[in-house]
Structures are given as structure tokens and as C-alpha cells.
Amino acid sequence: MSSHHIVREKQEPALLVLGLDHFPEELLGQLLEWSPTVITTPHTAEKLNMRGIKVDWVISKGEEGIVQSDVKLMPPGDNTWAATALNYLIANHYPAVNVITDEPAFDDLLNYTGKIDLVIFQGHQKIYAVSSGFSKWKPAGDEIRVLNSTKGLNYTGLEQTDPDSFKTTHDGFFTLSFEQAFLWLAEGLD
Numbered sequence: 001m002s003s004h005h006i007v008r009e010k011q012e013p014a015l016l017v018l019g020l021d022h023f024p025e026e027l028l029g030q031l032l033e034w035s036p037t038v039i040t041t042p043h044t045a046e047k048l049n050m051r052g053i054k055v056d057w058v059i060s061k062g063e064e065g066i067v068q069s070d071v072k073l074m075p076p077g078d079n080t081w082a083a084t085a086l087n088y089l090i091a092n093h094y095p096a097v098n099v100i101t102d103e104p105a106f107d108d109l110l111n112y113t114g115k116i117d118l119v120i121f122q123g124h125q126k127i128y129a130v131s132s133g134f135s136k137w138k139p140a141g142d143e144i145r146v147l148n149s150t151k152g153l154n155y156t157g158l159e160q161t162d163p164d165s166f167k168t169t170h171d172g173f174f175t176l177s178f179e180q181a182f183l184w185l186a187e188g189l190d
């Protein structure tokens with residue numbers, strides 16, 4: 001890192017690691033590049049430790065998963081692991097979080113859209129919530145999937161290939177509009 005790059009705390013998205021099965025090692029390295037705050041579960045903390053990755057917080061009721069020095073405990077109380085971490089991040093003014101998980105709980109995470117920028121990585125896909133009027137540039141032939149039911153879905157720059165799948169029709173922007181507050185989109189990482 002050159003001397004003119006200063007990374008302030010909380011400038012980069014925090015990293016919440018709930019599961020690592022089938023997650024590309026190279027992408028994990030990219031997400032860790034700017035030393036984000038790393039929050040994880042006891043089981044995943046052990047996997048991260050085996051890879052030499054420093055953990056900041058472990059969501060746990062006890063000492064399980066504490067395999068490194070200077071790791072803080074985040075007791076979940078009655079919340080899920082994801083809710084515990086997201087409540088902490090929002091309360092401490094983190095603007096964004098990348099979540100690596102094997103099985104995203106979209107209903108649980110939907111409560112946090114609009115409160116923190118949330119990007120979910122599951123296997124070889126990137127999932128994020130968008131609001132109506134969303135547009136993004138993609139090359140022709142890229143696939144986009146809509147992961148929740150929609151009301152009044154309108155789109156440009158896409159053609160529907162399955163009930164929840166779309167393909168970009170050309171290099172350029174596609175747009176989505178719909179009636180509900182948020183929509184979960186998935187795109188491939190490959």
C-alpha cells in the first residue's frame with residue numbers, strides 16, 4: 001500500500017462471515033484487502049484461523065471459537081447471528097457490510113435494508129437489495145435473478161428467460177421498477 005492511501009476505520013465495508021463452504025478463496029482475499037472489521041461465528045472462526053485470517057469479533061455466548069488473541073465476544077442474546085452482527089454494525093455507524101454465507105436468510109436480512117448497505121456472497125453469486133428505479137451497466141448476455149416475489153415489475157435492457165431469471169439484451173444499462181420497497185437481485189461472480 002502506497003503512503004498516499006489512508007484507510008479510515010469503517011470506511012471499507014465490514015465483513016460478516018457466517019459460512020465459507022464453496023466460497024472462492026480469491027474473492028475472500030479481495031474482501032479482506034483493506035483490513036475490514038471481521039465478525040464471525042465460532043465454527044467459521046476456526047476456519048478463518050486455519051487460513052491465517054485475523055478475526056475481530058466472534059458471535060458467541062461463551063469462549064467457543066476464540067482461537068486468536070485480542071478477539072472480542074459479541075453475545076447474540078435472543079437474536080440470530082446475522083441480526084446480532086448487523087445490530088452492532090448499525091449502532092456503531094458502519095455504512096456497509098459484506099456478508100459471506102452458505103444459506104442467506106433473506107427475511108431476516110430484509111429488516112436491515114435501508115439501514116446499512118448490505119451485499120451477500122453465497123457460493124459463486126453476489127446478492128444485494130435494490131429499490132425501485134435501480135439501474136446498472138452490464139455486458140450483453142449477463143444473467144440476473146430476482147430472488148423474491150415482485151409486484152408490478154417493469155424492466156428495460158433485459159429479457160426474461162425463466163420466471164425469476166433475466167438476461168441482459170445488450171452492453172449497457174438495465175433498469176428495474178416495482179411496487180415494493182426492496183427487491184433481492186443475484187448475479188454470478190464468474
